[in-house]
Amino acid sequence: MATDQPHSADYFGEARDYWWNSDFIELMGRRLDLGAAGRVLDVGAGIGHWGRALAPALSASARLVGVDREDTWVAEATRRAERAGLAERFTYQRGDATALPFASETFDVVTCQTVLIHVPDPAHVLGEMLRVCKPGGLVLAVEPNNLANVAVQSSLSAQLPSHALVDTWRFHLVCQRGKQALGLGFNSVGDLVPGMLAALGAQDVRVYIGDRASPLFPPYAGREQAAEVAQFMDFVKREVWAWDHEETLRYFLAGGGAEAEFTTLWDGIGAQERAVADAIRAGTYATAGGCLSYLVSGRKPAGP
């Protein structure tokens, strides 16, 4: 991501609109009794994708507040809520996840999606989420393991020598550790969230996995695959493999990677990604596109 862009700008394209199956959200709504919530907080709301995905599971009288530290996203989330006919019920404001601008015990549900992966101390943010949650209320964190995604196979990667795949996976691991070392969050923190919530005293901690994959197979039909292809081709054009060159180098070095090794690994990944782009254009690329995203919930104890 270019440093003049607001946070996560590379990841707010149309492909994000297809992250959730509506019947899965309904199921989660029933499992977690989301329909009973009156006040909902979406922490690190971005441009509001997660709140809008949840909307059908909430009651018509529920009110959602989204907070984000980026003014640009607050304005865009507000616009999109208006466009979705949700302006009366969904409002957005500036706020910091590490010091939420709300009194303790304000919300029935406090949720976030792909936010704990970007903060230096996710347990602290979960603690803040529990603080502003009412006793008996629900904290729901949706966070991935993005290293698992790197291991997903495709018609191309399945033909590569094992050392090339191991190099790619190690490269991402070193970069993720570097990002974490720089205090910018751990991109696979989803695995650790249940333990953090339990250690903070949350009760009835539950862990689910999202049911959506991002498959790509010829002829790449439908809006979801078209959006996925468009995002990927844009990344290839700009040479963004999770992050751009400058950001990736910074993370790689901070993660203990050697500068002498970086160019070889970066070029290797670039070659793999360009081969994927060529195979898509040729109509020969296919993958089930698995992605590991957890929905981790816990209840704030109801009192002494």
Ligand SMILES: C[S@@+](CC[C@H](N)C(=O)[O-])C[C@H]1O[C@@H](n2cnc3c(N)ncnc32)[C@H](O)[C@@H]1O
């Ligand atoms: C990957 S985006 C996720 C956005 C949204 N939750 C979604 O899933 O579409 C991460 C968001 O967290 C916000 N963010 C990061 N650190 C934050 C903090 N300390 N306080 C508030 N927002 C934060 C970023 O500005 C960005 O909008």
